Amino acid sequence: MTRHRYDTPINKDLARELFNFWEEIFGPEDPDIPIGVFLGEEADHNRHVVLLERDGDVLTGTCGIMMPRANPNFAGIGEVATRPEYRGRGIANRLCQQSLDEFAEQDGEVVFLGTENPAAARIYHRLGWRRIANSTVYANVTNDDSPEEYLADYFRTPSTVNIAPGDASIRVPMIPLLLTPHDWQVLDGNLPTPMISTRYAEQNSCMGLYRKYQYLLAPSSQSEGGRERAQRERRGMLAEWFAAKTDDGRLVGIATAFVDAENVCNVDGFIHKRFNDSYEPLIGAAIKWGEWQNSVQFAARLSVEDEEKQAKFETLGFRPTPSPLQGEIKRGAPDDAFTISEREVPAVSLMLE
Numbered sequence: 296m297t298r299h300r301y302d303t304p305i306n307k308d309l310a311r312e313l314f315n316f317w318e319e320i321f322g323p324e325d326p327d328i329p330i331g332v333f334l335g336e337e338a339d340h341n342r343h344v345v346l347l348e349r350d351g352d353v354l355t356g357t358c359g360i361m362m363p364r365a366n367p368n369f370a371g372i373g374e375v376a377t378r379p380e381y382r383g384r385g386i387a388n389r390l391c392q393q394s395l396d397e398f399a400e401q402d403g404e405v406v407f408l409g410t411e412n413p414a415a416a417r418i419y420h421r422l423g424w425r426r427i428a429n430s431t432v433y434a435n436v437t438n439d440d441s442p443e444e445y446l447a448d449y450f451r452t453p454s455t456v457n458i459a460p461g462d463a464s465i466r467v468p469m470i471p472l473l474l475t476p477h478d479w480q481v482l483d484g485n486l487p488t489p490m491i492s493t494r495y496a497e498q499n500s501c502m503g504l505y506r507k508y509q510y511l512l513a514p515s516s517q518s519e520g521g522r523e524r525a526q527r528e529r530r531g532m533l534a535e536w537f538a539a540k541t542d543d544g545r546l547v548g549i550a551t552a553f554v555d556a557e558n559v560c561n562v563d564g565f566i567h568k569r570f571n572d573s574y575e576p577l578i579g580a581a582i583k584w585g586e587w588q589n590s591v592q593f594a595a596r597l598s599v600e601d602e603e604k605q606a607k608f609e610t611l612g613f614r615p616t617p618s619p620l621q622g623e624i625k626r627g628a629p630d631d632a633f634t635i636s637e638r639e640v641p642a643v644s645l646m647l648e
């Protein structure tokens with residue numbers, strides 16, 4: 296057995312070999328991290344290391360670790376996989392341990408990963424990972440705090456907040472933000488699968504959280520109808536997102552804006568409650584973007600139970616519209632309810648007046 300370590304970008308042949316291997320193990324669904332990232336697309340934003348073992352030429356096991364350049368306190372691990380014939384020989388254990396060592400060298404604070412596989416969870420637990428409540432995401436906190444203690448402390452320090460367009464630098468920092476239980480149920484109803492607070496629904500995604508936003512920003516051509524695609528080509532980009540970051544580089548909120556086929560700009564987003572004062576500028580940035588796209592109207596679709604969020608939108612000038620069952624007012628989004636832990640919670644539609 297030989298062990299190998301690569302900093303991305305890696306060459307195309309190796310990337311193809313890895314993606315074929317992962318497809319055999321994880322199946323055909325979209326990978327959490329697309330191949331372009333391995334070829335260097337996000338090199339400015341994230342340091343990304345791939346560790347693997349071989350038996351002669353045979354690729355036997357892999358593990359990847361991503362560390363944001365602007366937030367070296369955090370890392371996210373993914374692509375933990377061992378070829379079935381080689382399982383139970385300690386390969387995953389060794390590769391995850393090496394990833395942790397790699398992270399410890401830069402004095403990192405916490406490494407996140409996600410798994411629904413109990414065999415993997417046992418390995419992770421032995422290496423120091425602890426499950427974050429109401430999720431299948433695990434955090435390995437280097438000072439031995441529980442994940443919940445770490446997350447509460449992380450967001451405690453006040454700071455000035457700045458709003459900037461979202462980019463790949465938040466791939467890992469969005470994990471602690473989205474794994475913190477927030478009071479609002481629906482954090483972002485714009486996403487194809489609405490983002491729900493872990494206070495209300497289990498979160499089963501870790502390194503795949505970024506992808507959930509990417510589906511709004513750059514839906515794959517298969518999921519887009521011809522009409523949507525033609526419209527997209529005509530208008531250019533139809534969605535944008537914004538990150539609320541503290542002066543000391545913490546990600547504390549995310550908003551999205553999406554222009555639909557009726558040229559209505561749908562906006563939504565959330566912020567950690569300690570930074571509530573910056574919610575209006577965060578949503579304001581999404582609205583401003585919609586204005587640049589010449590949107591005719593602005594809409595938001597919220598859970599009826601998220602009354603505080605609704606009050607925030609009303610402060611921004613939004614007003615509830617009658618549901619299509621009661622009236623004829625055009626709505627920004629088609630669904631009438633959110634599914635939150637198998638419970639249907641009615642949605643309320645708001646329009647900016």
Ligand SMILES: CC(C)(COP(=O)(O)OP(=O)(O)OC[C@H]1O[C@@H](n2cnc3c(N)ncnc32)[C@H](O)[C@@H]1OP(=O)(O)O)[C@@H](O)C(=O)NCCC(=O)NCCS
Nearest residue numbers: 375376377382383384385386387388410412414415417418
């Ligand atoms: C989960 C997975 C990565 C584990 O890989 P692995 O290389 O078999 O893991 P390890 O060998 O390190 O550990 C597995 C078991 O073998 C044991 N083991 C470790 N070293 C060993 C050795 N030298 N000899 C024999 N057994 C060993 C471990 O103690 C562990 O025991 P457990 O089943 O009681 O927990 C692998 O099963 C896999 O690829 N699964 C599908 C993909 C997946 O779910 N990935 C993780 C989530 S993203």
